[in-house]
Amino acid sequence: MAASPFSFSPSRSFPPLRSFVPAMARSFSSSSPKHNGDDPQEPSLSNLEIVGARRALLSSFASLKKPYKPFPLIAWNRHVETIFAAFFRSAPDVALRRECLRTSDDGAVALDWVSGDDRRLPFDSPVLILLPGLTGGSDDTYVRHMLVRARNKGWRVVVFNSRGCADSPVTTPQFYSASFTKDLSQIVDHVAKRYPKSNIYAVGWSLGANILVRYLGQESHSCPLSGAVSLCNPFNLVIADEDFHKGFNNIYDRALARALRNIFKKHALLFEGLEGEYNIPMAASAKSVRDFDEGLTRVSFGFRSVDEYYSNSSSSSSIEHVRTPLLCIQAATDPIAPSRGIPREEIKENPNCLLIVTPQGGHLGWVAGDEAPFGAPWTDPVVMEFLEYLHKERATSTQNSYWDELNGARKSSSSVTVHIRS
Template structure:
């Protein structure tokens, strides 16, 4: 699917296996049969990315925070929205923000509010150190690390055993999610997932990060990472080994931070080995549940050349939607543009609800017997 209209009035590109494209699921996605119309003057990839980051509205949402102790002693925070929405709780959706992101980000809150209004039970998974999530061990998170997500899925599923589970991730969160799906394969407890702005090929993304205007994004993300490690500096005192904590705390780029801390924490001999192994493009072929991937052709942080198109098309479970414009976490288009939700939100909900309707006769999450290593709630607060 696509279109021969002018670039600013073109249908999104839809890629998938022939059987999937002709099936009921894709036929139900009316959003992809409408032209993608970027908001006037916001077609430059950097302008759109920056506009969305600084000027998109921030829905007012209060959360109940549940801090979970992981099997290795680390801690993550789950934020459950406290919304005055009178609707029954249906399926459960886990949201994974991007690098240094969390439940306070605009794109997260917009999708969360929409899903809640549709009767979904929603929770934001804040990785270690993100959104003021406690850091209790000298280890943060990485593009390659899926164990925290695995334990969170089990915890949420055990808490709502009669509900089917879904997940949606953005940027680095999308990369972690797709890696997890591939690792779980046929045993994945999720009933469906959505990946947005996934860098897919972290080696290619890293190369682009150091070019031209992209340096500004690199420096901004590095600043957030530096702030995080400095806040918890005591945990890294005299850590020894190959760690280079001074390099991480002074990092001017994400690569410097990853070289000083991340790749060592997760057992890689070099940053390039870490980026290659952590790239979720390798995982697509192993995904066994329905997965929607939404990308922007002009994304400055998740380059289009990294999208594993052939593997997506060969996998009957995977669907790819590519817009010509959108930037990174931008997609300033649709009925609520320029200050409202991203163009992607109605499509994400349309896809998830279509899946939920098609799978209404499928089993929900099955409560597993409690085993050693299960997570435990260590604190609950309102924020």
């Protein structure tokens, strides 16, 4: 599996864990923007960091009327919260129908649709594409909860299982990577052709989020998506790699390397006899994700070194090119997607982007909100409200969405009252 050490799905082999540092959380909370009682547009959440020129629109979200409150005991420590979410979060039962799609390089990916929705839902229903984290797929609990929530709102949902994930077939000696967007591009085009009257949106977690944001930046003005959400995005993979090898994170590194080895072994015959800089024995016996990337990933995707792979695969450099409405949600204490790697200034300068950082959360955890501790992550209602907001504006506008109009107003220097965190 073309891996990165910082974006992965926690609910399969052994979860990457999150670090709750009380002092950091207190410092973060005290520096967060406070509610301005004189301004009705200002969101009331004093313990969230909110960045972006369009932050005022969040005031209309019911899910953001109350402060972020993690579930007691479970969320006191990043490791406890992430492990709990990975192993004890409920998994909604939903019947899926698999579609295997041949890629342009003769590879294959698997799309999991909700069974029967091709008959039950209107042909022009909005479509939501879900991109799980590294080694993740349609069985992951965080994916299932988002899928069910969107489906209950009348959205058509499809999970994009990357090569080798969730038993997706592998037909060529190449998996996927943090830098690889061609499969996603083909999936979006495929969905757009199948449902030409539908608006298409996407949500990505961890590695899936990094790939999604890179795709948004690459497509820029021609992106077919009407909106997107990035969750637990590592953003700066060099910084994320540095933190991944510190302290307790080494346990996750070894565990994830073991999971990657197991996936690789299922398809090892495809990699026999490869020439060039491949080091197949290193990948097959990798004790760390970096070893796996050195032996296989960086060579597969044309990088001269692992460091070059991480540097050139970071989605932080894509933010300035994003022209699609994008909401990014991060947790301040995430050791896998460090807070210091979040491109705050780039997000603040791009009128198409919004950022919410919670003081706690755990990697793919967020054990908070009305459904805690066993239900959906705190992020799900926020994500859905954002997507519904975008879709409503698309549906009610004759030419441009409200978001586009605001963007145009900003470019023409019109007076718009916003509150941007400095």
